[in-house]
Amino acid sequence: MSLTLAIPKGRLFEESIKLLKEKGILHADLEEGRKLLIKANGFNFLLVKPADVTVYVENGVADLGIVGYDVILEREPNLYTLLDLGIGFCKIVVAGRQESKEKYFKETYVKVATKYPRIARRFFSQKGIRSKIIYLSGSVELAPTIGLSDYILDIVQTGRTLKENKLIVIEEVTTSTARLVCNKASYRNKREEIMDFFNKLM
Numbered sequence: 001m002s003l004t005l006a007i008p009k010g011r012l013f014e015e016s017i018k019l020l021k022e023k024g025i026l027h028a029d030l031e032e033g034r035k036l037l038i039k040a041n042g043f044n045f046l047l048v049k050p051a052d053v054t055v056y057v058e059n060g061v062a063d064l065g066i067v068g069y070d071v072i073l074e075r076e077p078n079l080y081t082l083l084d085l086g087i088g089f090c091k092i093v094v095a096g097r098q099e100s101k102e103k104y105f106k107e108t109y110v111k112v113a114t115k116y117p118r119i120a121r122r123f124f125s126q127k128g129i130r131s132k133i134i135y136l137s138g139s140v141e142l143a144p145t146i147g148l149s150d151y152i153l154d155i156v157q158t159g160r161t162l163k164e165n166k167l168i169v170i171e172e173v174t175t176s177t178a179r180l181v182c183n184k185a186s187y188r189n190k191r192e193e194i195m196d197f198f199n200k201l202m
């Protein structure tokens with residue numbers, strides 16, 4: 001039985017392919033082009049949006065997936081997390097304008113734009129701060145600049161996007177790396193193949 005793997009397109013793609021090659025799972029590069037289903041080395045690779053990886057794995061159309069911990073925290077998917085792959089390191093942070101930093105720590109109510117509404121809601125509720133969470137699917141860094149929100153909760157990797165939009169990190173929520181996740185039924189039914197894959201990655 002061949003395994004199907006959901007691979008995130010975008011910033012985690014290169015690192016994922018590099019890791020799979022280093023571990024001898026892939027022998028040649030996969031091209032991040034228009035083709036979304038690629039067969040290589042006896043595996044089927046699905047090239048999908050990072051935030052959708054868990055959807056493919058949860059529903060069993062992919063047996064395995066590579067996905068950021070940020071997505072796992074946000075979606076709380078019903079699957080197994082097998083391994084921290086140690087790639088795709090980033091931080092989930094609250095950021096805002098320089099002049100908002102001092103005010104932030106005194107706030108009892110915050111307006112926050114984010115791609116991660118569940119993480120944001122949980123984070124502020126645990127701090128005992130009321131929040132209005134404004135969901136955006138991208139370009140979140142624009143929100144404080146134009147007054148849509150006071151703060152953002154987002155991932156930071158190089159810090160470039162924050163800098164270019166004159167925002168700073170105000171508080172760190174947590175760190176994130178990519179994880180290998182597995183469909184629960186596949187874990188039972190394709191155990192041998194999955195263990196073989198897992199061992200190669202170790």
Ligand code: PRP
Nearest residue numbers: 138139154155156157158159160161162
């Ligand atoms: C993420 C995140 C930030 C940016 C941070 O977005 O939402 O905007 O990367 O990276 P940096 O610290 O290296 O600048 P992404 O580029 O994944 O795209 P998106 O906004 O379309 O989701």
